[in-house]
Amino acid sequence: MRTRLVTVLLALITAFLVIPGAAATADEQGGESLQGQIGQPDDRDQGVEGIEITVFQGEDEIEAVTTDSDGMWEVELPGPGTYRVVVDQESIPSEYEIRETVLLVDGEAEAEVGANEQRPLIVALDEAGAAAEEPAESDAPEEGDGAAQEGEEDTSAEDPTVEVEGLSGGFGDRFVQLAAAGLLFGLVIAVSAIGLSLIFGTTQVINFSHGDMVTFGAMMALLFSSGAAGMGNSLLAIFAGLGVAILLGAAFEGRLGRTLLIVLQWTSVFGGIALATVMGVLGDDIGWRVPLWAAAGIAVVMGAVLGGTMERYLWRPLRKRNVALIQMFIVSIGLALVLRHVLLVLFGGNRTRYAGYQVQELVHIGPVSMPPRDLVIIGVALVVLVLVACLLQFTRIGKAMRAVSDNRDLAESSGIDVDRVTLYVWLLGGGLASLGGVLFGLNQVVDYEMGFRLLLLMFAAVILGGLGTAYGAMVGGLAVGLVAMLSTLWFPAQLMNAWALALMILMLLVRPQGLLGSRERVG
Amino acid sequence: MDILMILAESARSAVGPVAAIYALAAVGLNLHFGYTGLLNFGQVGFMLVGAYGVGISVAVFQLPVAVGFLVGLGCALVLALLLGIPTLRLRADYLAITTIATAEVLRLVYRAGFAEPLTNGVYGLQNLSSGFRQVNPFDAGERYGVGAFMFTGNQMWLMTVTWGLVGLAALVTWMLIHSPWGRVIKGIREDEDAVRSLGKNVFAYKMQALVLGGLLGALAGAMLAVHQGAIQPDQFKPQVTFYLWVILLLGGAGRVFGPIIGSMAFWFLMNFTDGFLKGLGREGLLPFLDGPDYGAIQLAFIGLLLVLLIVFRPQGLIGDRKEMLINVK
Numbered sequence: 001m002r003t004r005l006v007t008v009l010l011a012l013i014t015a016f017l018v019i020p021g022a023a024a025t026a027d028e029q030g031g032e033s034l035q036g037q038i039g040q041p042d043d044r045d046q047g048v049e050g051i052e053i054t055v056f057q058g059e060d061e062i063e064a065v066t067t068d069s070d071g072m073w074e075v076e077l078p079g080p081g082t083y084r085v086v087v088d089q090e091s092i093p094s095e096y097e098i099r100e101t102v103l104l105v106d107g108e109a110e111a112e113v114g115a116n117e118q119r120p121l122i123v124a125l126d127e128a129g130a131a132a133e134e135p136a137e138s139d140a141p142e143e144g145d146g147a148a149q150e151g152e153e154d155t156s157a158e159d160p161t162v163e164v165e166g167l168s169g170g171f172g173d174r175f176v177q178l179a180a181a182g183l184l185f186g187l188v189i190a191v192s193a194i195g196l197s198l199i200f201g202t203t204q205v206i207n208f209s210h211g212d213m214v215t216f217g218a219m220m221a222l223l224f225s226s227g228a229a230g231m232g233n234s235l236l237a238i239f240a241g242l243g244v245a246i247l248l249g250a251a252f253e254g255r256l257g258r259t260l261l262i263v264l265q266w267t268s269v270f271g272g273i274a275l276a277t278v279m280g281v282l283g284d285d286i287g288w289r290v291p292l293w294a295a296a297g298i299a300v301v302m303g304a305v306l307g308g309t310m311e312r313y314l315w316r317p318l319r320k321r322n323v324a325l326i327q328m329f330i331v332s333i334g335l336a337l338v339l340r341h342v343l344l345v346l347f348g349g350n351r352t353r354y355a356g357y358q359v360q361e362l363v364h365i366g367p368v369s370m371p372p373r374d375l376v377i378i379g380v381a382l383v384v385l386v387l388v389a390c391l392l393q394f395t396r397i398g399k400a401m402r403a404v405s406d407n408r409d410l411a412e413s414s415g416i417d418v419d420r421v422t423l424y425v426w427l428l429g430g431g432l433a434s435l436g437g438v439l440f441g442l443n444q445v446v447d448y449e450m451g452f453r454l455l456l457l458m459f460a461a462v463i464l465g466g467l468g469t470a471y472g473a474m475v476g477g478l479a480v481g482l483v484a485m486l487s488t489l490w491f492p493a494q495l496m497n498a499w500a501l502a503l504m505i506l507m508l509l510v511r512p513q514g515l516l517g518s519r520e521r522v523g
Numbered sequence: 524m525d526i527l528m529i530l531a532e533s534a535r536s537a538v539g540p541v542a543a544i545y546a547l548a549a550v551g552l553n554l555h556f557g558y559t560g561l562l563n564f565g566q567v568g569f570m571l572v573g574a575y576g577v578g579i580s581v582a583v584f585q586l587p588v589a590v591g592f593l594v595g596l597g598c599a600l601v602l603a604l605l606l607g608i609p610t611l612r613l614r615a616d617y618l619a620i621t622t623i624a625t626a627e628v629l630r631l632v633y634r635a636g637f638a639e640p641l642t643n644g645v646y647g648l649q650n651l652s653s654g655f656r657q658v659n660p661f662d663a664g665e666r667y668g669v670g671a672f673m674f675t676g677n678q679m680w681l682m683t684v685t686w687g688l689v690g691l692a693a694l695v696t697w698m699l700i701h702s703p704w705g706r707v708i709k710g711i712r713e714d715e716d717a718v719r720s721l722g723k724n725v726f727a728y729k730m731q732a733l734v735l736g737g738l739l740g741a742l743a744g745a746m747l748a749v750h751q752g753a754i755q756p757d758q759f760k761p762q763v764t765f766y767l768w769v770i771l772l773l774g775g776a777g778r779v780f781g782p783i784i785g786s787m788a789f790w791f792l793m794n795f796t797d798g799f800l801k802g803l804g805r806e807g808l809l810p811f812l813d814g815p816d817y818g819a820i821q822l823a824f825i826g827l828l829l830v831l832l833i834v835f836r837p838q839g840l841i842g843d844r845k846e847m848l849i850n851v852k
Contacts, residue, residue, distance in 0.1 A: 074815075118754060122646045206616045280703065326562060327833045329616055331767065333564075334833070337765060337826025341819040402542070452761075456627065459620050501624055508617060509609055 034083060034111055035074040036121045042388050048096065048125060052088035066091070077113055085109045086509025087123055087296055088498035096125040124312050171489070178365045178485045184374055184443065187381035192436025193458040194388060195429020196309070201405030201468030202418075203315060204426045205328045209336035209435055211455030215340065215448060216513050217434025218441035219347050224355060229287040230297040231280035231346065236298070241272015243305040250423055276456020292354055296438040300431045306463045307430020310335070336452075344448045351447040377439045384435060385474055390426075401425055405468055457484070457497060460504040474514055479503065529798035531671035537791040540678055543685035544746050545790070549770045549782030550692045551739030557776035558731040560712035562615045564604070564741045565622030567763040569737040570628045572598035575633060576647040579641050588654035592745050599741030600631030602629075603734040611729045627761060628630070634756035648753030655749045666796060685746050687781060696781045699735075708732050714850055762822065769825055772832050775842025784840055792828075796821055 031517035034055060038048050054064040054518025055075045058208050062083070067073045077083065087098060087107040098107055113119045196210045206430045245265040252261055279286070290298070314335070318328060392398040400421045401409040412418045440454060461480045479499040487499040507514060536542060548570055550686050555561040576595025578584040603626075612620045633642045642648070661667065661676035674682065701704045707728050710718040719725050748754050766789070769852075774785020800817045801811050812820070838844040 120645075120757070179559045206620070323834070324562075326615060327837060329562070329619065330772070331830050331833050333765065333768070333825040336827030337829065339826075341823035341826065344819040345816045345823070349815070456620075456624050459624070463617070463620070501628070504608055505621070508613060508621075512613055512617075 009041075011482045027519070029346060033074055033076045033117050033509070034085060034113065034121050035072070036123055038071040038073070038123050038125060044209045048092075050091060051123075052091040053123075054086045054088070056084040056086065057082075070399060071246070083111050083113060084476060085121055086112055098123065098125060116431040130367075133332045135338045173367055174489060175486070177369070178489060179482065180368045180370060182482035182485030183371075184381075185379050185476070185485055186478035187378060187385070188439045188443065188477075189457055189461050189481050190474045190477025191381050191384055191439065191452065192433050192454060193461045193468050193477050193489045194314040194385075196423075196458055197462040197465070197468060197473035198405060198425045198470050199399060199429050199464070201400065201470075202408065202422045203319070204325055204408075205315065207429075208329065208332040209310075209339055209457070210429075210458065211304060211451035211453075212339040212343070213303060213430055213433040213451065214437035214440065215343055215451035215455055216306060217299045217437030218450060218481055219343055219437075219448075220299035220302050220434065221292065221441065222352060222354065223347070224298050224448050225292045227287060227289040230231045230280050233286055234276040234281070235302070237275035237279050238304045239305045239499075241269045241275070242309045243301070244268040244272070246305065246308040246423070246427075249329055250311060250420060253420070274394050292357070292438075292442075296435065299438055303434025303437075304427040304431035305429075307426040309434070311426035315426075316419065318421070340452065347448065349477055350446055351445045353445050354442055357442060357473045373442055377443055380435075381439060384432070388470070397421070397424055402470070405470070457500055463504050463514055466514025469514070469516045473514035529795060529802060533791045533794040535671050535673075536794045537740065537787040538682070538747075539670065539674070539790070540681045540685060540750050541691055542786045542790040543682055544743050544750065544785035545767065546783045547685060547687045547692060547746065547768055548740045548743035549767050549774070549786055550696060551743070552661060552767050552771050553776060553778075553782045554696060554736035554739070557778070557781065558696075558712060559729060560615065560707065560783075561611075561710045561733060561736075562619035563622050563733070563736065564619045564761075564768075565624075566736075566740045566767050567759050567761065568622070568626030569599045569602060569740030570735060570744030570747065570758070570763065571629055571633065571759040572627070573741030574647075574748040574759070575642060575744075576741065577653055577745045577748040578754050581651050581654060582643075582644055582648040583641060588651075588749065591651075591748075592742070595741045595745045596738055599732060599737045602707060603737040604730070607638070607730045607733045611726055611733065623761060623764070626759075626764065630756050630759050633759075640758065645752055645755065645757065649753040651751050651754070652677075652752035655780035681746070682748050685750075688742060688746070692742075693779050693783060698781070704728075704731075710822055733781055765825065765829070765836075769829050769832070772829065772838075773839050775839030778839075778842050779834030781839060781842055788840065794819065796824060 022411060048067060048311040051067045051073075052064060053067070053073050053075070055077070057077075057425075062077060063075045065073045065075055085108065087109075089098065089107050092098065097472050109121060109123075111119055111121055113402055192210070192214050195213075196207055199205060199207050199210075220235075223235075227237070243267045248261065248265055248268065256264075314331070315328070317348055323331075342480065357373045360373060362369040363372055363375060390398075399413070401424065403414075404418055404421045404425075408418060411421075436454075437451065440450060444450070457480055458477075461476035462473050463476070464479055465474070465476030480503065483503055484496040484500045487496050491499070532603050550564055551569070552563060552566050554565040555566075571593035576592035576593075576598050579587060580591035581588060581592045606622060606625055609648075610618045632638060636644060638644065638765050654716065656663065656677055657824050659677060659680040660681045661678040666673050667676065667679045700709070707718060707723055710721075711725055711728055715725055718728075744759075769783040770789045772785070773788055775781035797817065800809070800820065804812065804817070832839065
């Protein structure tokens with residue numbers, strides 16, 4: 001008993017260390033460069049546009065740049081060395097002024113850049129006049145206590161995963177409001193995490209690339225709702241080809257001759273690729289756009305095809321080769337890296353939002369007020385969850401999924417076509433992940449790392465509910481969302497995800513199989 | 524585009540300071556995964572505490588670098604215990620999830636607003652290498668080496684120390700693995716229950732392996748801090764851990780020299796692809812891509828390499844295929 005107490009205590013300490021928060025936006029690049037982001041003093045996530053920055057080496061000017069709408073700037077350098085960076089004081093909006101630091105004097109800074117280093121250079125702004133009141137304030141780390149004022153400023157820079165609108169009033173009001181936000185967040189996590197849990201149940205693979213499937217969905221919906229043209233059509237063609245191939249395989253396996261089937265499948269895949277090339281060449285000639293709900297539909301179908309393709313052309317062959325589970329896990333990490341960075345190349349590293357749903361009048365339902373888009377998210381998520389539950393509970397394929405998830409060997413010996421069920425699970429999981437991505441993107445922002453941020457919370461949700469059980473993922477997702485949001489009542493918002501992960505660690509200690517899991521699952 | 528120049532530059536980076544630092548961290552990871560079978564996906568967390576051990580001691584408290592190294596190692600020890608106690612009893616993939624979450628969380632804590640008095644938040648800490656360079660036996664102004672392999676005196680000093688540490692770590696690993704202790708942890712990798720049935724305390728052995736590998740990771744982080752002279756929390760992103768995994772799997776897990784060869788090969792490949800892509804870009808052969816995309820392509824390439832290695836050559840360059848047939852239950 002004592003050891004367990006010690007363990008719980010230590011887990012709690014770990015939990016205090018756990019603080020997911022703002023994610024960095026810096027892109028990965030090769031070569032030497034100087035870069036940075038200039039943000040507003042009260043909210044560093046809001047960039048300041050149009051500040052001119054010039055980089056010199058010795059007396060030679062390398063390049064002059066201006067910050068973009070996110071306040072980002074970057075200068076590619078010819079090689080390692082010492083550079084002088086000059087910020088044009090005139091170009092700074094009059095309400096701000098440069099914060100003087102040890103490194104940055106009179107808008108000039110020296111930066112030593114090593115080989116292949118992407119050196120960030122911090123230029124911070126203050127409200128005009130603020131520095132005059134506190135002249136001794138500096139960023140120098142020596143003054144251990146001097147930074148208290150900066151700490152204050154940082155708490156206002158809110159975590160991008162948390163945006164609760166209309167938050168005000170007394171404790172009761174805030175409680176209800178946050179509970180509603182937590183419900184929304186939890187539903188989004190639940191929708192995304194069902195696939196993760198079912199995939200684990202049926203194949204024992206912890207799919208690390210699930211987060212990037214979420215990103216994929218959000219990005220696709222963004223693409224088709226903001227105007228598809230060349231790239232959209234090409235992607236659509238490729239996925240159509242893959243989808244037809246998978247469906248052919250699922251429908252006619254065993255009925256048609258093996259060779260014929262393979263020929264048909266590859267014809268469809270290559271047909272898709274050929275069509276994609278044609279579409280790509282045609283480029284913007286065939287431009288079209290659909291409203292967000294239709295784009296979301298396309299994204300869900302494409303997500304399902306993505307999941308199905310991964311299962312059919314990667315995981316199934318690996319299973320047939322008896323690749324060990326650890327190796328599969330590492331493969332899924334590799335896959336996540338590929339997917340994320342391909343998306344980054346295709347869509348860039350900007351943070352975008354779905355157009356047309358940003359500024360909305362709040363709807364008041366009793367004590368809760370939300371924008372209509374959040375109500376729609378909750379509605380869609382609830383309907384989808386109920387539908388998935390019905391599918392799992394009442395249909396043949398749903399029962400088969402649960403059976404395979406429960407015990408693969410037993411299911412196989414009782415005549416279930418396990419491979420086909422696994423394929424359907426991947427299709428379902430991929431589609432739901434995409435939908436989760438659209439909902440998450442609608443509620444927050446779309447960027448290439450959004451799925452990775454959600455992934456750890458999805459892991460927390462499925463572990464909490466019990467790995468491998470679909471209903472566990474739903475319960476766990478709701479619990480994680482509620483805990484994360486409600487914790488902001490008492491603790492700083494930066495800590496909100498920490499509580500969700502702490503819940504996960506506690507669960508691992510007390511009941512490793514999760515709320516709804518069966519005991520044998522954990523070795 | 525001068526292929527020979529790119530090749531020479533890549534070869535230079537394969538023996539350079541960064542390769543040495545990653546080799547050191549990968550030797551630690553090898554102890555975790557290669558010998559004990561622990562799926563540690565948070566090695567960068569150990570590097571982070573090591574680097575910040577040096578950073579905070581030197582830049583904030585003005586202590587000597589040696590003290591900083593000790594602080595970093597102490598932090599790594601505490602981190603390993605905190606991580607291991609709740610998760611080492613569970614199945615391997617739980618450890619993977621917990622470690623990656625912890626490492627990411629550590630980065631966010633170090634860059635969070637309330638930690639700024641110590642860590643200086645996103646700004647990071649500067650001026651960390653002067654203490655280390657004071658004891659430099661090489662002449663800092665001089666350049667050493669032959670042909671393409673030219674390094675400054677400061678780089679030479681750092682490389683000497685880091686490669687020395689790598690050699691020492693490899694020697695210690697070799698001695699440990701050929702001791703009764705090593706046989707037990709390899710047994711744990713193969714079949715935990717069998718080892719348990721022999722009356723060994725599996726948990727304690729796993730914990731020792733985790734601590735040892737973590738200390739090596741922290742040492743690598745500390746060397747990184749000294750090498751760069753400045754650290755920011757955002758350079759300790761999960762990508763670093765993925766690099767280390769590729770290094771380990773490329774070289775061959777479960778081999779003493781695996782991570783070292785892997786690190787050299789990896790940095791050679793990284794710099795080669797980078798130079799090659801940039802060269803193509805300058806020639807105007809990559810019209811669809813901008814400069815920032817090259818880094819993303821490189822990371823996608825890393826991911827692909829990870830997949831292909833696992834599928835087609837799980838033992839890496841010098842590994843033994845039989846050693847890699849680990850199956851976790």
